[in-house]
Amino acid sequence: MAEMDNKELDKMLQAAFDASSKLYQERGFQRRVGFGKRPALVSVDLANAWTRPGNPFTCDQEKMDNEIIPSMQRLLKAFRAQNLPVVHVTTAYEITDRDAPFTDMGLWHNKIPVDVVDLADKDLWAIDSRIAPVEGEYTLLKKRASSFHGTELAGILRANDVDTILVTGVTACACVRQTICDGIADGFRPIAVREAIGDRVPGAVAWNLFDIDAKFGDVKSTDECVAYIDGLAGVAAAAE
Template identity: 70%
Template structure:
């Protein structure tokens, strides 16, 4: 606990100095909210949300799951698209030419997320998808890389993506970076993004906010989902 408090204090000092540098050089601009949002939940599957796995993340039970539940409720009552993203592999034997793991297994133990073990890569039952919501399987860090996500969003006239999930340093970050590159307004929901090691969330969200997305609090995101939902219904 003392270590984490010291780390938080050190990061706060670093962020204060970095903010001055960034703002002096024109960083930390706002991309803003658009009119048609979608919610993208990244890797909130059992291998990441339940204890005892190599990918298990912190603050899942007390912060991330409740926050995502609130976002899902807002999307469902307003009819906004929802995409649940998970990761698994058909061939986890790296000696096989047909493996779909690429080279990522040389860095992290992705072989544990075997497609033959759906209990690991299934979306956490506390935020279980309902009829009409997409469940997208990815093979790389970004939810956009090699998937139909961008096409699905464009077909639904989405201009803004609210991104939650894990991890801040990898799959969430790359999804936000690619989302902006694909032409979507990118919003990182602050309380609904996690990681495994102290400091990873704070540092990555600070840096993401400077370069690739707007980091917005959960309450603001819920209010936005209700606001544009109400406008869409009135227009219809």
């Protein structure tokens, strides 16, 4: 029944997207930001608390295991082959007592259970072992939804001449979306990798990717992104 409901939801969403695309295009939306010259992979919250079962933040496990992780593995292979920047983003808090007079959770714990992601429990916020960082890759710890808000991310990317961010991870409706919105605001070209983005709620990925593609970044398939990365080797060779 759930599968049938999801299929019906997908049909309804696609019909809405088709109608909205016509309106958007008539009004000048859905323009292309395009790939730039030097990309970085920004992987948002693909840590155990989100990728593995049994946690409040656990995302759709079928999509995680069959689409997101395999897509990430392909992207990581391509980025590593070209020695391009990779940033693994995770979230955790040092003061998780909701009654504490001071906490690094800010006010967010009044909306969602961020208090469960305790910095002391590394297994929760560690990047999933299937896509674990290797030497030369950076793990960034954030406290808010966006990977940019209050972090060093923009400065690191600029210092490494990055102009394009390929964004993956979870969730489509929150941390991924906020990262993409802040990314374009900070002057980077955001590319959302379709198969490598997930959520907990049916329809959330499809809706947010449609809206992102209309307003904040380009949505591209894993195949398109890997082809772009692989093509950079030819460009570099021609420039020598």
